[in-house]
Amino acid sequence: MTALRLRLRLRPGAQFDVVDLRRAYLESNTAPLDGMWLSFALAAEVTLIEAGDALVGFATVDAERRVLEFFVRRPELARAAFGLVAAEADGAMVPTTSPSFLSLAIDRQQRVAVNAHLYQARDEAYSREVSPPEGTALRELTAGELALALDFGELAIPAPRDWLTGYYRARIAKGELYGLWSGAELIAAGELRPSPLQPGVADLGMVVAERHRRRGLATRILEQLIVRAGARGLRAICSTEASNPGAQKAIERAGFTAQHRLLEVAFDRA
Numbered sequence: 001m002t003a004l005r006l007r008l009r010l011r012p013g014a015q016f017d018v019v020d021l022r023r024a025y026l027e028s029n030t031a032p033l034d035g036m037w038l039s040f041a042l043a044a045e046v047t048l049i050e051a052g053d054a055l056v057g058f059a060t061v062d063a064e065r066r067v068l069e070f071f072v073r074r075p076e077l078a079r080a081a082f083g084l085v086a087a088e089a090d091g092a093m094v095p096t097t098s099p100s101f102l103s104l105a106i107d108r109q110q111r112v113a114v115n116a117h118l119y120q121a122r123d124e125a126y127s128r129e130v131s132p133p134e135g136t137a138l139r140e141l142t143a144g145e146l147a148l149a150l151d152f153g154e155l156a157i158p159a160p161r162d163w164l165t166g167y168y169r170a171r172i173a174k175g176e177l178y179g180l181w182s183g184a185e186l187i188a189a190g191e192l193r194p195s196p197l198q199p200g201v202a203d204l205g206m207v208v209a210e211r212h213r214r215r216g217l218a219t220r221i222l223e224q225l226i227v228r229a230g231a232r233g234l235r236a237i238c239s240t241e242a243s244n245p246g247a248q249k250a251i252e253r254a255g256f257t258a259q260h261r262l263l264e265v266a267f268d269r270a
Contacts (some may be wrong), residue, residue, distance in 0.1 A: 004050065005044060007051070007052060007256060008049065008050070008051050008080055008084065009049075009050050010047050010066050010083075010084050011047070012045070012046070013046040015047055017044055017048060017055075017058070018046055018048070020030075021055075021058045021073070022071075022197070023056075023070070023197075024073065025071035025098075025214065026198055028071065028098070028100075029095070029097040029098050030097045031118070031120060031259060031260055032097075032198050033095055033118075033119055033198065034095075034262070035093070035202065035203035035236065036203070036239065037093070037116075037262060038197060040062060040093075041060045041162055042070060043062075043068075044060040044061055044063075045061050045062075046058060046059075046060055047059045047060070047061060047085060049081045049084075052072070055075055056077060056081075057070075057071050057072030057073060058070075059071075059085045061085075061089055062093075063076070065091070066090065066091050066264075067085060067089050067091070067105070068092070070092075070098075070099070070101045070104070071100075071103075073120060075100070078100055078104060079121065081106065082192075086104075086105075086267055089100075089267065091264065091265050091266040092264075092265045093115065094263045095118065095126045095263075095264055096118075096261050096263065097260050097263075102263070105265045105267075107264075108116065108267045109266065109267065109268060110267075110268035110269070111265075111266040112263055112264070112265050113242075113262060113263070113264045114185055114261050114262070114263045115229070116262040117239060117262075118168050118237070118258060118262060119239055119251055119256035119257060119259075120237050120259055120261040121226045121230075121235070121236040121254075121255050121256050122234070122256065124255065125230075125254070125256070126227060126229075126230030127169065127204050127227075128226075128227060130171050130220070131224075132216060132217075133215075135182075136180050136181060136182050136185075136187070137180070138178055138179070138180050138181075138190070138221065138224055139176065139179065139181070140172075140178055141172050141177045141178065141269055143169075143173070145167060145179065145186075146165075146168060147173060148186055149164060149168050149172070150164055150165060150168060151188060152158060152179075152186045153168065153189070153268060155219070156189070156207045156208065156209050156210065157207055171191060176191055176192055176193045177189060177223075178225070180221055186214045186256045187217070188206060188218070188221055189207055190204070190208065190221040190224075190225050191203070191204060191206070191223050192204055192205040192226075192229055194234060200233065201234060202229045202237070203237055203238060204222060204225045204226065204229065204231075204238045205238060206218050208267050216250075218251075219251075219253045222238070222251060222254035222256070226256075238256060242261075253267065
């Protein structure tokens with residue numbers, strides 16, 4: 001039966017409507033997706049895709065009218081369904097890990113730019129002998145150190161203290177935030193966040209205080225976090241902006257390879 005005869009239609013939905021569909025979407029990807037990007041998708045508007053009376057797919061669209069996720073269970077309906085979604089959007093943020101979504105977005109592109117590099121740790125990085133730089137120690141931050149972490153984060157990221165408070169508190173409570181200490185000074189922070197949506201995967205991240213940068217600390221932190229992830233049976237992934245070559249070099253030296261990209265696609269309205 002053709003997509004036309006099935007009467008494809010869109011209707012607004014909620015995140016809880018697409019739990020199973022999102023799981024199927026993530027399983028269809030050729031590599032794990034970046035956790036920060038997924039958090040944006042979880043905050044976006046949900047569109048349900050129906051064929052007849054059946055729910056067959058979904059899309060998420062952010063406030064800038066960019067499609068962040070697109071998935072249909074029946075491949076023969078994908079082109080027609082994407083046409084309906086794209087008609088209400090200005091573009092898409094597409095990971096190259098999603099071949100169908102990527103192909104459909106490229107078919108409509110007016111302009112394509114690389115937004116971010118998506119990395120996976122190489123196998124040998126999990127078994128390296130690693131140690132913190134001399135005179136420093138890397139350990140999990142505690143609830144009693146939240147204020148110090150906030151003071152550090154406001155300057156190093158920078159980020160609004162209100163947002164950072166909730167974010168760091170949650171990371172500390174889950175044992176996901178690490179500090180690199182030089183004596184009593186917090187000079188860098190790292191994150192090891194097991195993915196709630198992708199079992200067996202952990203997102204890694206790091207930030208170094210400005211006056212301690214260009215000393216190789218970012219690479220050393222990531223090296224240790226990769227080994228810790230591996231010890232927990234987790235595959236380490238991370239990402240960085242395409243416009244940040246310094247971070248790219250640090251990440252690659254730590255044992256990561258950028259096998260995929262996050263692309264920003266502007267649709268052709270001609």
